[in-house]
Amino acid sequence: MYETREGREAAAPNTKGRPRNRRADAAILQATVTVLGESGFQGLTIEQVARRAGVGRATVYRRWHSKEEMIIGALDTLMADFDVEPSGDLHEDLFAMTRWLRDGLLNAPEGRLLPHLAAQAVSDPNFPSSHMDTWVCPWRDAVEAVFVRGRADGLVRQDVNLTAVVDMLAGVVILRLFLGHGKPLTDKQIQEMIDAVLGGVLL
Numbered sequence: 581m582y583e584t585r586e587g588r589e590a591a592a593p594n595t596k597g598r599p600r601n602r603r604a605d606a607a608i609l610q611a612t613v614t615v616l617g618e619s620g621f622q623g624l625t626i627e628q629v630a631r632r633a634g635v636g637r638a639t640v641y642r643r644w645h646s647k648e649e650m651i652i653g654a655l656d657t658l659m660a661d662f663d664v665e666p667s668g669d670l671h672e673d674l675f676a677m678t679r680w681l682r683d684g685l686l687n688a689p690e691g692r693l694l695p696h697l698a699a700q701a702v703s704d705p706n707f708p709s710s711h712m713d714t715w716v717c718p719w720r721d722a723v724e725a726v727f728v729r730g731r732a733d734g735l736v737r738q739d740v741n742l743t744a745v746v747d748m749l750a751g752v753v754i755l756r757l758f759l760g761h762g763k764p765l766t767d768k769q770i771q772e773m774i775d776a777v778l779g780g781v782l783l
Contacts, residue, residue: 607633608640612654616693621700626650648707655693662718670730674723674774675767678749681719682765685757695758716754720746727781740781748777 611632615624626647630637644650664680666673685691701707723746730736752773756765 604633604635604639605643608635608643608650609654609657612650613693616651616654616696620696621651624651651697655697662722664722666722666726666729668729670726670735671774671778673726674749674778675770677719677723677726678753678770678774679767681716681750681753682756682770685753686760686765691757698758716750720750723749730782735783736781737783745777745781749773 608629611629612624615628615632619628624647626640626644627637629647629650630640633640640650644653662680664673664676667676685694697707724742727736727740727742727745731738731740731742753765756763
């Protein structure tokens with residue numbers, strides 16, 4: 581089973597010596613993202629990444645012992661924190677949060693890695709698929725909190741299955757990610773989607 585970042589840090593020996601070159605670290609992680617996007621998980625090799633980063637293979641192996649560790653390191657570095665502060669307006673909050681998810685999954689390079697990682701998770705049960713939830717889980721919690729607040733304010737029906745509603749909003753973005761063939765999801769389309777969802781849940 582692959583180690584988590586926390587496990588690797590805890591197990592790392594406390595050795596003295598020349599400090600790691602942070603510029604090389606960044607180049608390797610960026611090269612990992614690029615090569616993975618071009619070749620997929622199966623096609624990616626440490627040799628390819630080293631060549632693209634302009635470093636020797638030994639430089640890569642000193643940092644990560646396998647391509648799985650290297651990919652996880654790239655995800656840990658690139659994944660953005662959820663940074664949308666709720667305003668208290670139900671519609672505006674849902675719009676801002678759904679646009680954040682769209683920008684992360686459809687427009688950012690790390691989002692474009694997810695189809696490759698999803699395919700690997702299906703074929704390899706030991707692959708740490710929880711890393712693919714890094715974008716979605718904080719978003720789900722925040723969106724559900726918006727609906728819970730709307731319910732407390734008397735805006736959202738009590739009988740609505742909030743989990744299903746959140747899945748509906750996320751589903752459109754994720755469908756575009758996996759099957760959209762590069763088609764954009766515009767702000768207007770997000771607004772229309774939110775209007776349609778709210779039309780079924782508001783009092």
